[in-house]
Amino acid sequence: MNEHTAPATTRPSTRKRYKRIAYGLLGAGILALWIAIALDRFAIGVALYWAGGIGMGLVQRFSPVDLYDERDAAIERKAGRNTMNVFVLGAPGGLVLQESGLVTLPGEFHGAMWTLFAIYVVYGASVLYHKYRT
Amino acid sequence: MRNDISERRAETGESQADLAAAVGVTRQTINAIERERYDPSLELAFDLAAHFGCRIEDLFDPADEDR
Numbered sequence: 001m002n003e004h005t006a007p008a009t010t011r012p013s014t015r016k017r018y019k020r021i022a023y024g025l026l027g028a029g030i031l032a033l034w035i036a037i038a039l040d041r042f043a044i045g046v047a048l049y050w051a052g053g054i055g056m057g058l059v060q061r062f063s064p065v066d067l068y069d070e071r072d073a074a075i076e077r078k079a080g081r082n083t084m085n086v087f088v089l090g091a092p093g094g095l096v097l098q099e100s101g102l103v104t105l106p107g108e109f110h111g112a113m114w115t116l117f118a119i120y121v122v123y124g125a126s127v128l129y130h131k132y133r134t
Numbered sequence: 135m136r137n138d139i140s141e142r143r144a145e146t147g148e149s150q151a152d153l154a155a156a157v158g159v160t161r162q163t164i165n166a167i168e169r170e171r172y173d174p175s176l177e178l179a180f181d182l183a184a185h186f187g188c189r190i191e192d193l194f195d196p197a198d199e200d201r
Contacts, residue, residue, distance in 0.1 A: 015160065069159040070175050071166060 018063040025055035084123075087116055136195040140168045142186050157181040 029052015036045025060067055068076075091113060097103045143153055150168070154161040157178060166172035167182075174182065183190045 066158070069163050070178060071159065071163040071172050074172070 015065045015067060018059060018065060019067050022056045022059040022063075022067060025052045025059065028052050029055070088120075091116055135173045136170060136197065137167065137193055139164070139182065139186075139193065142188075142193070146186075153182075153185070156185055 029049040032048035032052065033045040036042065036048065094103070094105055094109055095113075098105045139153075143150070148156075150164045151161045154164045157164075158181070159178065163172065163174075167174055179190050179194060183193050186193060
């Protein structure tokens, strides 16, 4: 039994309930962000989005049970890897299509590519940080 | 990894949820281990062995695992 495991009296239903609350807060934050963007209230939207994210973090931190076990972590690891592979291999395909004249990509696509690049820079920095700490 | 957790659980009359609560994971994780779709961490394997009062190698058989 360690910090990653729950006490013996923990019931799965309790874990499920807190998980719903945590994801509900994040979902509400995302919804609020979209509504605020639609209403041209960006700052309020981002504030509500952050509030939802922080709320989720607080529920995870202070819930009486651990919301994730090691299998959840393994699933997230695999899903994250697959997601990265889809974007890393798939997104540049758009540039190939544009070069071949099959499609004309909107400016947003190039913005998305730069965002993807930025995500990889942060990801790489995070990997290095944890590599030297582990 | 092959294991006899479901047999041992049946002997003690525990449900998957009972065992999951005892070792601090979800019922789905116990189900996945029993169906050999998920290999537990060493730590969880120790917890499971301790729960059933046996050694890890009594509980798990890696013989069929691809190496």
